[in-house]
Amino acid sequence: MSADMRTRLSHVELPNPILTAAGCGGSGRELSVFYDVSRLGALTTPSITLAPRAGRPTPRTAETPSGVLNAVGAQGPGVDAFLTSDLPWLLQQGARAVVSIAGGSVAEFVELAKRLTEQPGVSVLEVNLSWPSMEDRGRPFAADASASAEVITAVRAAARFDVPVFAKLAPDVPDVVAIARACVAAGAEGLSLINTVPGMAIDVDAARPALAAVTGGLSGPAVRPLAVRCVWQVHAALPGVPIVGMGGVMTGRDALELILAGACAVAVGTANFQDPFACPRILRELEEALTARGIERAAEAIGLAHRPSERQPR
Amino acid sequence: MTGTVLTIRQVDAYHAMTVVAPAIAERFRPGQFVAISVGGTGSPMLMRRGLPIHDVKPDYGGTVEFVFPADLPGAGWLAERRVRDSLDLVGPLGRPFPVPRDPVHCVLVGSGYGSAGLFMLADRLQQRGSRVDFVLGATSADRVFGALRARRMGQTATLATEDGSLGVRGRVTDVLPQVIEDARGDVVYACGPMAMLRTVAAVATEFAIPSQVAVREIVGCGTGVCMSCVLPVIGEDGITRMVRSCVEGPVFRGERLRFDDVGTIPFDALGAPGARGPVEGFRER
Numbered sequence: 265m266s267a268d269m270r271t272r273l274s275h276v277e278l279p280n281p282i283l284t285a286a287g288c289g290g291s292g293r294e295l296s297v298f299y300d301v302s303r304l305g306a307l308t309t310p311s312i313t314l315a316p317r318a319g320r321p322t323p324r325t326a327e328t329p330s331g332v333l334n335a336v337g338a339q340g341p342g343v344d345a346f347l348t349s350d351l352p353w354l355l356q357q358g359a360r361a362v363v364s365i366a367g368g369s370v371a372e373f374v375e376l377a378k379r380l381t382e383q384p385g386v387s388v389l390e391v392n393l394s395w396p397s398m399e400d401r402g403r404p405f406a407a408d409a410s411a412s413a414e415v416i417t418a419v420r421a422a423a424r425f426d427v428p429v430f431a432k433l434a435p436d437v438p439d440v441v442a443i444a445r446a447c448v449a450a451g452a453e454g455l456s457l458i459n460t461v462p463g464m465a466i467d468v469d470a471a472r473p474a475l476a477a478v479t480g481g482l483s484g485p486a487v488r489p490l491a492v493r494c495v496w497q498v499h500a501a502l503p504g505v506p507i508v509g510m511g512g513v514m515t516g517r518d519a520l521e522l523i524l525a526g527a528c529a530v531a532v533g534t535a536n537f538q539d540p541f542a543c544p545r546i547l548r549e550l551e552e553a554l555t556a557r558g559i560e561r562a563a564e565a566i567g568l569a570h571r572p573s574e575r576q577p578r
Numbered sequence: 579m580t581g582t583v584l585t586i587r588q589v590d591a592y593h594a595m596t597v598v599a600p601a602i603a604e605r606f607r608p609g610q611f612v613a614i615s616v617g618g619t620g621s622p623m624l625m626r627r628g629l630p631i632h633d634v635k636p637d638y639g640g641t642v643e644f645v646f647p648a649d650l651p652g653a654g655w656l657a658e659r660r661v662r663d664s665l666d667l668v669g670p671l672g673r674p675f676p677v678p679r680d681p682v683h684c685v686l687v688g689s690g691y692g693s694a695g696l697f698m699l700a701d702r703l704q705q706r707g708s709r710v711d712f713v714l715g716a717t718s719a720d721r722v723f724g725a726l727r728a729r730r731m732g733q734t735a736t737l738a739t740e741d742g743s744l745g746v747r748g749r750v751t752d753v754l755p756q757v758i759e760d761a762r763g764d765v766v767y768a769c770g771p772m773a774m775l776r777t778v779a780a781v782a783t784e785f786a787i788p789s790q791v792a793v794r795e796i797v798g799c800g801t802g803v804c805m806s807c808v809l810p811v812i813g814e815d816g817i818t819r820m821v822r823s824c825v826e827g828p829v830f831r832g833e834r835l836r837f838d839d840v841g842t843i844p845f846d847a848l849g850a851p852g853a854r855g856p857v858e859g860f861r862e863r
């Protein structure tokens with residue numbers, strides 16, 4: 265017997281908990297060469313910006329031990345092209361779209377939220393708070409609870425009432441729970457954890473930074489313990505808030521780890537680079553892992569590792 | 579996708595591996611590549627290595643052979659594969675070389691193991707009645723791939739090594755003008771490192787003939803989702819875009835690739851940083 269894999273992001277029901285992570289699943293067309301993208305719980309789009317963006321110079325990515333450093337810089341077509349081409353294509357496939365947005369100011373986030381939810385089609389808005397704030401000399405919104413809350417309040421007010429707003433947080437803050445609380449208090453229906461962590465690599469032979477942008481965001485299995493810790497802490501503090509967990513998920517077992525920590529859905533990023541079939545494979549492996557443990561519904565596993573220890577003090 | 583290793587052999591400075599992969603062999607067109615995962619399950623190396631395909635044969639339902647240099651990160655692991663081991667490879671990827679319908683004179687230029695990507699093309703061109711002349715080179719004789727085969731297949735085969743250990747002393751692009759002239763070349767095809775492709779494209783432009791250049795190294799996903807492999811390319815509409823060499827390449831028309839701007843975002847590229855971009859000096863994630 266196979267497990268019931270359905271899950272919910274706020275009131276939005278998904279057929280299964282495996283999503284692509286923002287910026288790691290392309291527009292959906294690329295992966296559709298390998299499998300039907302409607303089989304995903306949802307496809308998270310790359311962070312959509314108002315204007316088209318050419319991104320950062322190359323080299324943009326570097327391989328590090330069990331990780332990838334990237335400074336892609338959200339290369340993308342901008343919101344107009346997304347609305348006329350990418351989103352309709354996804355909907356035509358029967359896929360669900362979690363749309364990630366990135367802006368340099370609160371006003372840009374508001375404009376994006378309005379434009380994207382004027383028409384139906386967006387299942388969830390994910391707010392990329394790791395974006396540098398032009399109003400705060402390039403400091404990421406996610407570094408500060410009040411800056412994050414300001415964006416979320418504005419996006420929540422601008423987006424259609426029935427589109428849940430998820431705040432995507434960075435792990436490199438002293439107190440991720442404080443930022444999570446501020447976002448939820450500002451109206452976020454859910455949270456996405458974690459974005460990449462700033463890192464750097466040097467090409468020792470050339471004696472130069474490996475990335476043209478010098479520093480980049482680290483992803484992949486190297487960051488998984490950070491993701492598990494963040495999801496665990498936030499779920500413990502805010503048990504009712506849905507969390508999309510991500511960070512270094514390569515297998516169904518890794519996905520289960522984040523679910524046990526408190527995630528109700530799991531996004532797969534870097535694994536798509538190594539294996540174009542990563543998402544359907546991880547979904548199958550997760551289903552097998554649940555069944556092997558006698559768990560009939562994926563929802564029963566959410567936060568299961570938080571249950572009190574059975575060991576009694578002597 | 580999984581293939582089964584059929585043979586692995588050392589060819590001078592390189593390794594050549596043949597893998598049974600009928601689904602790739604069946605759809606392959608010259609110029610396309612395979613993206614190989616190195617290190618096995620749980621590998622710390624998360625990016626694929628995109629490599630030119632040397633040969634495709636109908637044996638065992640379909641085999642593909644690719645060539646890799648010993649200093650390719652992960653080459654050690656790859657070279658240790660044995661017959662009947664399974665290998666994770668995806669392909670064929672990318673857009674193939676355009677092949678003219680009518681017979682023309684083609685000059686094929688390869689350097690290092692980039693030459694590997696030219697033989698299936700030569701075969702296809704000759705089937706269409708085209709004349710093929712080869713120019714192959716590398717730093718030294720042991721890094722010139724496929725010299726024998728080029729001599730057998732080509733109308734002529736000119737070799738160049740930087741240390742003079744094989745053929746002419748110099749680079750492939752030093753001898754290319756003479757070969758184009760002698761062969762009355764109508765088009766140049768090339769596969770090799772970026773600096774070499776750049777010079778090949780410039781030579782072709784001097785002769786006012788088209789060039790089709792294939793980018794040799796692609797490290798990333800190979801499938802278009804990671805955005806690692808972008809190059810500034812001028813589109814049909816005259817607008818420069820940062821395009822992915824794994825899906826929109828690896829073959830580009832030489833005059834459309836802005837070689838001088840590789841490694842930068844040209845100011846006039848679509849979406850280049852302008853008034854609306856983020857504050858310079860800060861990284862967005």
Ligand SMILES: Cc1cc2nc3c(=O)[nH]c(=O)nc-3n(C[C@H](O)[C@H](O)[C@H](O)COP(=O)(O)OP(=O)(O)OC[C@H]3O[C@@H](n4cnc5c(N)ncnc54)[C@H](O)[C@@H]3O)c2cc1C
Pocket residue numbers: 626627628629647648649650651689690691692715716717718721739740748749750751770771773774777794795796797
């Ligand atoms: C997937 C992949 C990943 C790689 N990653 C790395 C890495 O992380 N670090 C690293 O250091 N290397 C890396 N490499 C590079 C690779 O290891 C070496 O560049 C390669 O082995 C060079 O060997 P080659 O024999 O093909 O030489 P080539 O580079 O093809 O040989 C040089 C020849 O190119 C021609 N040529 C070169 N420049 C010019 C020019 N300006 N004008 C005209 N002709 C020219 C000449 O004929 C010259 O003899 C990677 C390669 C691959 C395929």
Ligand SMILES: Cc1cc2nc3c(=O)[nH]c(=O)nc-3n(C[C@H](O)[C@H](O)[C@H](O)COP(=O)(O)O)c2cc1C
Pocket residue numbers: 285286287288310311332334336338364392432458459460482483484485487510511512513531532533534535804805863
């Ligand atoms: C190449 C690349 C591009 C990314 N682009 C975005 C993006 O546009 N927006 C965003 O919120 N996160 C982006 N991320 C972060 C991922 O969505 C994810 O949070 C992170 O990579 C951790 O998951 P992983 O280890 O499974 O990749 C990107 C990551 C990578 C590697």
Ligand code: FES
Pocket residue numbers: 796797798799800801802803804805806807808822823824825
């Ligand atoms: S290698 Fe990933 S997009 Fe080209």
